[in-house]
Amino acid sequence: MVDHSVSIEDFTLLSVIGKGSYGKVLLVRKNNTGEMLAMKMLRKDFIARRNQIEHTRTERSVLERVNHPYIVKLKYAFQSPKKLYFVLEYCPGGELFFHLSRAQRFDEPRATFYAACMVLAIEHLHSLNIVYRDLKPENILIDAEGYAKITDFGLSKENIVDNTGAQSFCGTPEYLAPEILAKQGHGKAVDWWSLGALIFEMLTGLPPFYTRDREKLFNSILHEDINFPSYLSNNAKDLLQRLFVKDPSQRLGCGPNDSEPIKSHPFFESINWGALLRKEMRPPFLPNLSNEHGLNNFEDEFKKMPAVDSVGKDS
Numbered sequence: 282m283v284d285h286s287v288s289i290e291d292f293t294l295l296s297v298i299g300k301g302s303y304g305k306v307l308l309v310r311k312n313n314t315g316e317m318l319a320m321k322m323l324r325k326d327f328i329a330r331r332n333q334i335e336h337t338r339t340e341r342s343v344l345e346r347v348n349h350p351y352i353v354k355l356k357y358a359f360q361s362p363k364k365l366y367f368v369l370e371y372c373p374g375g376e377l378f379f380h381l382s383r384a385q386r387f388d389e390p391r392a393t394f395y396a397a398c399m400v401l402a403i404e405h406l407h408s409l410n411i412v413y414r415d416l417k418p419e420n421i422l423i424d425a426e427g428y429a430k431i432t433d434f435g436l437s438k439e440n441i442v443d444n445t446g447a448q449s450f451c452g453t454p455e456y457l458a459p460e461i462l463a464k465q466g467h468g469k470a471v472d473w474w475s476l477g478a479l480i481f482e483m484l485t486g487l488p489p490f491y492t493r494d495r496e497k498l499f500n501s502i503l504h505e506d507i508n509f510p511s512y513l514s515n516n517a518k519d520l521l522q523r524l525f526v527k528d529p530s531q532r533l534g535c536g537p538n539d540s541e542p543i544k545s546h547p548f549f550e551s552i553n554w555g556a557l558l559r560k561e562m563r564p565p566f567l568p569n570l571s572n573e574h575g576l577n578n579f580e581d582e583f584k585k586m587p588a589v590d591s592v593g594k595d596s
């Protein structure tokens with residue numbers, strides 16, 4: 282269970298690793314154990330203004346009871362008059378997005394490995410009747426051994442949408458399933474669509490249906506078929522075709538066995554699912570941790586910011 286009895290004094294703030302207008306993420310050390318952790322600080326007024334209290338509370342309560350090797354653990358949660366603090370396990374490998382943008386694209390074994398970690402994480406959330414909805418490279422982190430984990434949802438940067446309404450969908454829409462855009466509600470099948478979008482982007486370097494024009498993007502997600510680069514393997518193309526089915530009831534993974542037909546697809550033939558769940562499969566890439574605490578795996582723009590207990594302007 283998450284410990285609520287700690288306070289900011291129990292931590293030494295070391296470096297900024299993520300920042301937005303309403304919050305930031307710091308690399309911190311827990312003073313009594315020396316443990317390195319990621320502390321997410323959010324401004325209450327910002328969340329309240331966007332009536333995200335309920336959303337944040339439910340997401341947090343979800344996170345508190347989830348324990349899985351490929352889901353970032355929430356270790357501590359506490360608050361001050363103005364702020365909420367969530368202390369999560371630290372992944373020194375940084376965001377998957379950081380590595381994907383530098384590598385342009387991943388080879389199939391690497392993409393398959395990260396996708397398989399995500400299949401197990403999503404399968405676990407679905408077993409708790411939780412739909413993740415937010416699978417995208419920025420929400421996937423690499424731990425010290427090179428395994429991929431999904432980060433805390435509901436508190437991630439995209440989930441607190443601005444209330445202009447213009448951005449009525451959370452964050453970048455590339456991975457949104459058609460049924461979300463068509464406002465037909467969304468069940469577990471949306472996560473399998475997003476898995477397809479993640480695999481596509483890891484193998485090609487671009488999200489599916491990539492266009493700068495938001496309107497065209499929505500229309501193509503809703504109505505167009507995806508075209509696959511010729512270098513994709515037949516297994517990859519076949520799996521992606523079955524995940525990019527617009528009708529969620531016909532999509533792979535939407536049946537009563539949820540992830541089973543996905544795990545048994547030839548694209549994942551190299552994965553020993555039991556071994557992976559026990560973290561006994563060797564990751565394809567070891568993050569470079571030479572620089573202290575792996576900070577080389579985070580954007581430079583954050584590192585020059587002061588690591589202080591303040592968020593936003595009026596704090």
Ligand SMILES: O=C(Nc1cccc(C(F)(F)F)c1)C1CCN(c2ncnc3[nH]cnc23)CC1
Nearest residue numbers: 298299300301304305306319369370371372438
């Ligand atoms: O949250 C992030 N950035 C970000 C960007 C804008 C706004 C905000 C918010 F306002 F919510 F604070 C956050 C990133 C994702 C989480 N990050 C983690 N890195 C390492 N270990 C981790 N363990 C858990 N998370 C991480 C890297 C940073």
